[in-house]
Amino acid sequence: MATIDDVAKLAGVSTATVSRVLNNTANVSEETRAKVLYAIEKLNFKPKFSAKALAKSKKRFKIGLGLGKRMQLLRDESDELGGQFYGIIVREIKALAMMHGAIVKELWLEDDLYEKFDGFILVGLDVTREILKKFKDTEKPIVLLDHYITGEEIDSVLSDNYNGAFCAVNYLINKGYKDIIHIHGPLTSYSFKRRHDGYIDAMKNAKLKSQCYEYDDVKNNIDVVIQKIIKGKIPEAIFASNDITAMRIISELKKYKIGIPDKVKIIGFDDIPMAKKFNPPLTTVKVFKQEMGSIAFKRLYELMLNENIHPTRISVYTKFIRRKSG
Amino acid sequence: MATIDDVAKLAGVSTATVSRVLNNTANVSEETRAKVLYAIEKLNFKPKFSAKALAKSKKRFKIGLGLGKRMQLLRDESDELGGQFYGIIVREIKALAMMHGAIVKELWLEDDLYEKFDGFILVGLDVTREILKKFKDTEKPIVLLDHYITGEEIDSVLSDNYNGAFCAVNYLINKGYKDIIHIHGPLTSYSFKRRHDGYIDAMKNAKLKSQCYEYDDVKNNIDVVIQKIIKGKIPEAIFASNDITAMRIISELKKYKIGIPDKVKIIGFDDIPMAKKFNPPLTTVKVFKQEMGSIAFKRLYELMLNENIHPTRISVYTKFIRRKSG
DNA sequence: TTGTAAGCGTTATCAT
DNA sequence: ATGATAACGCTTACAA
Numbered sequence A, B: 001m002a003t004i005d006d007v008a009k010l011a012g013v014s015t016a017t018v019s020r021v022l023n024n025t026a027n028v029s030e031e032t033r034a035k036v037l038y039a040i041e042k043l044n045f046k047p048k049f050s051a052k053a054l055a056k057s058k059k060r061f062k063i064g065l066g067l068g069k070r071m072q073l074l075r076d077e078s079d080e081l082g083g084q085f086y087g088i089i090v091r092e093i094k095a096l097a098m099m100h101g102a103i104v105k106e107l108w109l110e111d112d113l114y115e116k117f118d119g120f121i122l123v124g125l126d127v128t129r130e131i132l133k134k135f136k137d138t139e140k141p142i143v144l145l146d147h148y149i150t151g152e153e154i155d156s157v158l159s160d161n162y163n164g165a166f167c168a169v170n171y172l173i174n175k176g177y178k179d180i181i182h183i184h185g186p187l188t189s190y191s192f193k194r195r196h197d198g199y200i201d202a203m204k205n206a207k208l209k210s211q212c213y214e215y216d217d218v219k220n221n222i223d224v225v226i227q228k229i230i231k232g233k234i235p236e237a238i239f240a241s242n243d244i245t246a247m248r249i250i251s252e253l254k255k256y257k258i259g260i261p262d263k264v265k266i267i268g269f270d271d272i273p274m275a276k277k278f279n280p281p282l283t284t285v286k287v288f289k290q291e292m293g294s295i296a297f298k299r300l301y302e303l304m305l306n307e308n309i310h311p312t313r314i315s316v317y318t319k320f321i322r323r324k325s326g
Numbered sequence C: 001t002t003g004t005a006a007g008c009g010t011t012a013t014c015a016t
Numbered sequence D: 001a002t003g004a005t006a007a008c009g010c011t012t013a014c015a016a
Helices: A004-011 A015-023 A030-043 A049-058 A069-076 A082-099 A129-136 A161-174 A190-205 A222-231 A243-255 A273-277 A289-305 B004-011 B015-023 B030-043 B049-058 B069-076 B082-099 B129-136 B161-174 B190-205 B222-231 B243-255 B273-277 B289-305
Strands: A062-067 A103-108 A119-123 A142-145 A155-159 A180-184 A212-214 A237-240 A265-267 A284-286 A312-316 A319-321 B062-067 B103-108 B119-123 B142-145 B155-159 B180-184 B212-214 B237-240 B265-267 B284-286 B312-316 B319-321
Touching (some): A062 A082, A082 A119, A119 A129, A142 A289, A155 A190, A190 A212, A243 A273, A289 A312, B082 B103, B082 B119, B082 B289, B119 B289, B155 B289, B161 B284, B180 B190, B212 B222, B237 B243, B243 B265
Parallel strands (some): A062 A119, A119 A142, A155 A312, A180 A212, B155 B312, B180 B212, B180 B237
């Protein structure tokens, strides 16, 4: 494989000069530039990412970590909520940043961008098209974490929500349940939406009737939803948008003396740390939160080093975890 | 950030020894191993990927490139078909492999694996669960290219078929067409399936009736499908599974003196090189074939270097390209 | 404007 | 079983 040395030799210049034209990092005479460009072309040279990354590892990048109002709310509510999901992701990002000598600074999505950053990680569903535009205007690389905006070609990292949901619901179906409902948070969240889609498709596949209820996961009005549900025929199983919702459902159902899993099976999503300690321990779909954080960081790092990388959406595989609740 | 030197210093050994315990690459006495392990733990040390990759770049990996019967057929049919899609992807993989000093060897998916490989890239929809199992049994890393098998947690690289289709169909809807049909290849192909889903959802969103026709893209029985279609009311627009199909449809329609795009609008998918030269030039959704190849290669390379990476599915963003046909 | 050379953090080849 | 040390391919002071 052609290296920068080969190019330098062929062009009759030093490697430093080649690097300069490669990165537009200093003045290079038109003449030399042309020679170098020719050599690059001729040898079909592409700088090796690992070498570049290693050489650049002295550089301290400054990363903006954008959090939304919603997360602010969830976070305030105590570590048991936001902290168990986004908290883990954010912690991993900070740990990796530390190792790479990058500085990460938290900021609210609504804030004005008066500081300069080298790149951004934007977390969660609060990122609207307008907010995104503000960040795009900086011309710095961006990765969306646990969110995705249709039509926007922005790098994003998600869990494999659809398949996780599909498999979980299939598990219930295979156990013979037919009356399975879905309770979910706002479908403006791409993740909730995909979990919802997975539920719908699994039910449709099995020729079962699907039934969904939306609730407000920030204000938590699960009580009124449950009231509505138990007025009719009590379902055999409930698939919830996430573990928090599942736990809220269980707590609410307990008030009516409806036993879990005897009377109703319940499955959550996320596998937050609490899920295992809950009573009963939650059957759920594990989202690899740390991995999501590290993948997002690594992706941003690549983007900050190499410009002009084609954007992608990365889905991190989930894992069904069977415990007691369903 | 802690480096291997820090670990070596703390453990009172050389970096070589640290590397040995890190990679289980040679005999290390239990005592030293323990010291090293302790230091690693203490410093929370993680080897830096770029350094590792660079150091290992002397190593020549041997990669198996698995192709299926279907591709064999398409390929034989001339460069105008398979070569325009998978051909480009495969070429890119080989180019990158060359640059990284890796050897890539093509093999048929059905073949027995008598040779030893360091990793595999498996291309297209012919990869069944059984075939996959054979490759998994080697315990070597695998990446699936342009295919995905539900429930199998194998790294895969795809184009963003769903959104590409969704946007293309929306384009037609926004132009005011209502009678838009979809002609597709076998839905066992995950890509065709997702394009199909995108069409269905776009139609549903607009409260339009969807109508699909499946045909056999290997045998090419488009004539009987078209016959069936023109017996009824001729649609305003046709969204095809891919460019090949779109071109076949146009050719067939020409036989009936049905003009494109005057009478019927047609949109393809892939943007194969021919699409632009066709008469009329094809409106289509561009799939970034080279990028898919390079992403797949890079992913496999990572997997071959670092074991124990969490598997992901990578979707490469597509781009709508407006030409004459639709 | 250009060249020289010292890193960046690992692995791997020799020695010992 | 372990240690020295030369790669790996690029960037970036510092010199010229």
